[in-house]
Amino acid sequence: MKVREAMHKGAEWVSPDTPIAQIAQTMRNLDIGCLPVGExxxxxxxxxxxxxxxxxxxxxxxxxxxxxxxxxxxxxxxxNAEEDLEDALHLMEEKQIRRLPVIDENKRMVGMLSLGDISHAVARELSGEVVCAVSAHHQ
Structure with missing residues (x-):
């Protein structure tokens, strides 16, 4: 399975000068926990x-x-949207991150891959392994 098949399409982003109050409101309104920053x-x-x-x-x-x-x-x-989902999962485990921006071949952000997306796309056992690895305490 490719990342593009599991990701949430159409992610929002903000500029570096966006006030945190506005960011928090956007997160609340979209029911999301992060926003990429672009410049x-x-x-x-x-x-x-x-x-x-x-x-x-x-x-x-x-x-x-x-x-x-x-x-x-x-x-x-x-x-990358065209990379194997398993490779993205390993990256999330290695870096202990819960949400991963997804870019296309033109280096444009086309979506986000989250733990929730993964839980719907892969076997329960693999999903559980990723959650455990990402949720482990940072060293």
């Missing part, structure tokens, strides 16, 4: 709901001035 037509980071809390609210006395750039995780990890 000059390139993915430059990822903002998760946890980033907003831990890097934003917990580290700042005034979160109203914070933007995606202040809280995002840099060095984004992604996969």
């Amino acid at each position: 000059n037509d390139r993915l430059v980071g990822m903002v998760t709901d946890r980033d907003i809390i831990c890097r934003g609210l917990a580290d700042s006395s005034d979160a109203s001035d914070l933007t995606a750039e202040n809280v995002m995780t840099r060095g984004i990890v992604y996969c």
